[in-house]
Amino acid sequence: MEISPDLVLSLYRSMQRIRKFELRLQEVYRSGAMPGFIHLYVGEEAVAAGVCAHLSREDYVTSTHRGHGHAIAKGVGMGETFAEIWGKPIGVNGGRGGSMHIYDPSCGFLGTNGIVGAGIPMASGAGMAALLRGAGQVAVSFFGDGAVNNCAFHEGINLAGALALPVVFVCENNLYATETPFNRVTANTNVASRGAAYGIPGIHVDGNDVLEIYRVAGEAIERARGGEGPTLIECATYRHLGHFEGDPGTGYRSKEEIAEWKQRDPIERLVQGAIESGAVRESDFLGVEREVDAEVEQAYEFAKAGDEADPGTVAQFVYAPERP
């Protein structure tokens, strides 16, 4: 695989857009301005960025409760996403969904999701629709290690295998389901090995190495588009923050473990590697970073300026409109 400076900068931009978006969101949330609760993706950006780099707006993604990064990487507008999480009517879903219910048909984003594992069979369904349409679209399902012991994982992936659907299943294994260590709840912590159970390829990848994810996801997506069926990719990664904003994330994880994973920060690793090899100059990264800072600030301002919801709209959209 050829790694061009443009590719490096593009993956860097994608990761920084997520990182800076999440950190800005965290500030606003901590100020008390934002209702509900949020699960931040900081530390895991390489997965969304590396996979979504291969997807067009016609492809589909299902996501999770920790899904802001997937939404942004898939092309949901940053300002509209910020506003949605803030509960504003100018949000992508009018503020009716919030953090765990972000949907955008304009870019095939089939939703973040409050139910662990639920997006897995839904991605198989999007793959089924793609197969019927025959236009070469693929579906990607992101989920965590917490989803892989759920029947939705088993049933959704088995179905995709049986029907050779164009789907890529991407497990973000961050080692903890909320606070429960993965190795306490399964005798098989090798998620990639579970592909064999469904007769599909299962690949383990360093989830903090965006170039490696980009390479592996590219092959899997190509297989899916080519009618060769689904792939399961396990990305070993880690969330720098707590399970939700407000959870310090330290009661069940040692300081050493957290520090060790921060050493492997996906953004810093990409930058260091590219500068050391001479592929990209530091000033180029800084240029992108400034642009992203401006974009995030604009998204924040857009969301902040939004009006509050009109209670008169509460009963809208329960049922699809009647056809004429």
Next chain:
Amino acid sequence: MMETREISYVDAGVEALQEEMRRDASIFYVGQGIGKRGGNFKQSRSLWEEFGDLRVRDMPISELGQVGMGVGAAMAGARPIVDIVFLDMVMEAMGQIVEQAATIHYTSNGKFQVPLVVRAAMGSVRCTGPHHSRCFYSWFAHIPGLKVVLPASAKDVKGLMKTAIRDDGPVIFIEHKFFYNKKGPVPSGEYAIPFGQANVCRKGKDVTILAMSLMVWHAVEAAARLEQEGISVEVIDPRTIVPFDEETLLESVRKTGRLLIVDEAQEFCGFSGEAAAIVSSKAFDDLDAPIRRLCALNTPHPFNPILEAAMLPSVDSIVDAVRRLVAS
């Protein structure tokens, strides 16, 4: 009047599927044993031969997976019909139905539609015990976003299935196993039956019976017997409980002043209670007697035929309940 022929309930359903699938290539049909086998009840007979393996596909026994697949496919522009065969097994898929299918149009601010039909058969037929008999339809009616259909005749199953497939939201389509081989007049030409329009199966002036699914048949038979005793019974089949045609029921009760609700599901927290609440809040002054309910007893379904008969409403118990209601 449109010309009709006598065909079975199950064949009428198949006709609806054939006609719709010919009309719209985005419709596909999945379920366990619905392919070459044609369905446990022959409810998908001949579809696989006509539409092929891509559009009519046998599924593993993965109820949640199938419905989840239906939700995703519907969001991605297809029109899936997921046949779970037995309503009891739909319980395995409840998360996808309630949390995803029913909710996504609302939470997406109307941006995504989920045109999904979940099809299943309910009811006790020939002592099938607690895992193949239940009538869980009230559960779905409780969830905003779902439409709930209970066809009680061959004509209705075809006309309502067409409307279900054309609806742009999720529809829970619940047939009754008792009906599948029962024949009835079905129009020869194209027709669809809109949701939310009750069927007044029999006109009467002394008592109104509101009944769903198989209980409609029992109520009509009970009404014929009661007529010989000089009691005139009006039987109303709502056909869909979401949306529910309140007006037809209220109009009838305003005329008769007496209401019996017959339900094959349990009484406690069931749809019968909802219907009673609607009538008592909107037509209280027209009632000449308290609303009565005749429902399944609050027990699981026993296998033993004597116990099962003791648990479910029957023509005899409906006749008896009407007599008591008229005397009160």
